[in-house]
Amino acid sequence: MSALTGLPRLRAPRRLAHGEEASVVEHLDELRSRIFVCLGALVVGVAAGFVVHARLIHALELTLPREYRNQLITLAPGEAFMTSLWVSIYFGLILALPVLFWQIWSFFIPALERSQAQLIRWFVVLAWVLACCGLGFGYYVALPAAEHFLTNYGSGQLHYLPQAKPFITFCTHVLLAMAAVFELPLFVVAATQLGILKTRALRKNRRIGFFVVCCIGVALPGVDPVTTIVETIPLLALYEGSIWLSVLLDRRSRRLRLAEAA
Secondary structure, three states, X not given: OHHHOOOOOOOOOOXXXXXXXXXXXXXXXXXXXXXXXXXXXXXXXXHHHHHOHXXXXXXXXXOOOHHHOOOOEOOOOOHHHHHHHHHHHHHHHHHHHHHHHHHHHHHHHHHOOHHHHHHHHHHHHHHHHHHHHHHHHHHHHHHHHHHHHHHHOOOOOOOOOOEHHHHHHHHHHHHHHHHHHOOHHHHHXXXXXXXXXXXXXHHHOHHHHHHHHHHHHHHOOOOOHHHHHHHHHHHHHHHHHHHHXXXXXXXXXXXXXXXXXO
């Protein structure tokens, strides 16, 4: 027991209070602690993903047309292991997202006012919900539509054999892209709340915004037109929804300012 007394005690990072003064060393120490927490969450998530990697691969196979399921092939000796490892890493990243969001929020919260802190807390929760919605949309809508088109294209001349690594890579890229796409309202609302964008300008320049969103949809993973269209449609809907959400938040902030002035 005496040999263990010299070891540093593990403790959760202390969150600074609003307006609390702290030295650069204290900020760096807190940042280091939060990075360790994030890395720990990732390690736990990856370990959990590796335990269930066979089920994860099977779940991705279910998005293929029925005649191509349970036919994934590998062409290199280490491809099966590396494919399982990358599936575990992607799953661990998704599983650790709530911890990552919470640690980022906790680190920046002392520099914000209490009203802003409350808003960002809801942003953290909403970011996780939107990411889950994006993953669900990608799994149940985007992937089946894209794979049905791609596996049947040129089937009269070309025979498709699903290779494990390219298939898993395509699936994970589409799913992560959809999770990122569904975060669009948060970016737009955050930009309006910080004063980077104005809601009036967003409403006035809708066509320019829609053009930019379509360009983003084309740049997302997926070279075929079906995947591009399926990824762009929710982008357009989310962009329009983010404009109206920004308008509602602006009106709420205006009412609060009037109430405080009175």
